[in-house]
Amino acid sequence: MTRLVIVSHHAVDLLKFRGPLIRDLAASGVRVRCLAPDYDAATRAELAALGAEPVDYSLRRTGMNPLRDLVDVVGLVRILRRLAPDVVFAFSTKPMIYGTLAAWLAGVPKRVAMVEGAGYLFTPSGERPGWRRRLLRSGVGALYRVALGRAHRVVFLNPDDQREFVEQGLAARDKSVLLGGIGVDLQVWTEAPPVTEPMCFLLVGRLLREKGIVEYVAAARQVKAAYPQTRFVLLGGLDSNPGALSRAQVQAWADEGLLEWPGYVPVRPWLMRASVFVLPSYREGVPLSTQEAMAMGRPVITTDVPGCRETVRDGVNGYRVPARDADALAAAMRQFLKDAGRVASMGRASRRMAEACFDVRKINQKLAAWLLR
Known part of the structure; x- marks a missing residue:
């Protein structure tokens, strides 16, 4: 043995x-x-x-x-x-x-x-x-x-x-x-029906600056100005890493109404209610959270950086944007708000990619x- x-x-x-x-x-x-x-x-x-x-x-x-x-x-x-x-x-x-x-x-x-x-x-x-x-x-x-x-x-x-x-x-x-x-286990992370009413963007990750959370909030502020019913959800717990965000900062964003922050909770129920998965990270290995979202048939907006670029074929199952660019991130989000049909079509492409690669x-x-x- x-x-x-x-x-x-x-x-x-x-x-x-x-x-x-x-x-x-x-x-x-x-x-x-x-x-x-x-x-x-x-x-x-x-x-x-x-x-x-x-x-x-x-x-x-x-x-x-x-x-x-x-x-x-x-x-x-x-x-x-x-x-x-x-x-x-x-x-x-x-x-x-x-x-x-x-x-x-x-x-x-x-x-x-x-x-x-x-x-x-x-x-x-x-x-x-x-x-x-x-x-x-x-x-x-x-x-x-x-x-x-x-x-x-x-x-x-x-x-x-x-x-x-x-x-x-x-x-x-x-x-x-x-x-x-x-x-990911494709028998557990099964494809879920697309969600577009209201449009909901979801970011999952440890509460670190390098996950692109600050840019996510800035993009949410832009998008909500034109589409006030849009939901932005942030899942993740506080961290002891030197690049961690403080509880006060994240809570302030939630109190302002820019995002919902349930904390560190099971991801799958939130993915079922999400329209688009977002990870504007500065660098990754290959993020498991994105693989899970793809398996559930969710389009992805992520950054064109190591680890993240492996999960998105730009314009096929989502969009790749430059890191630290809230304007580009907001523009990608607006693509789904202008054409809600992309949630379903790009979500199907994500599932096929998960089956082939993950x-x-x-x-x-x-x-x-x-x-x-």
Whole structure:
């Protein structure tokens, strides 16, 4: 029996982003253990239902404290030596770096790292970075280089990240492979009837500036001036990331009537009531939220940046706009308000694209082969 350890930064993300993979691997006879720093009774039970074993470890998801991080790495090495896995699979920035290094130090035979996106420090902010950000980027770049140099395989979700990491010497070309998105369960995320009355735009994401939320609000302000009945919904919870928006700022937009903010809630019911999915992000891996929206037959407005451009064929299943351009974003929204029929036609194109490109069963077969062979 192959013994696999998955290293994550968040128990909920294990279920949301790796759930189908864990289920498929466990069903095939792989012994799957999942490490996360924040299990509770509910997430333990859900993970066990997938056929995996939850394992606690210590990790701060954000921030860099060298002493604390060193202690966490040492603890992770001890856990991996005790579990003695054949393969370690780590995703998200800190688990990917520290999990891969710890697996190498623990003598794990095979180490696979997944780069799900370039991350906060490597995402352009539109401003000249300060000395602190430049220093952190340099430090994180060095850690990437060391950790990914000890991985047997580095998985990327989009070709821009793969090219950039290889060109900067952060990952070896011969170890790098392209997955193209983690995929969605098309039997769960089924196509829903189009919604046009009233027209409703939906953005789903962590409340970070680099998700394009400020531009989304500015576009909403423009559109509502001419189409006051239009709904704008923002789903997502507050975050500890340095680029996070404050509760006061988001609540002020909601109080002004520019958007609805239910908070961190299940996405599917809101997608069923949405007309168009919007993600004006500055950079992504390949966003799962967009893949889910496409599977449900929703047109997409997104930015022409790494990770996002892979989800939209401009004029076919939605529109691509420049990043940080609220005017262009508002103009794309108005296309649907002027011709509501595009919601249905472009939504059908989104579903076809999801079936062709983002079927989680096909994607998991490819990923499992990289993990186990």
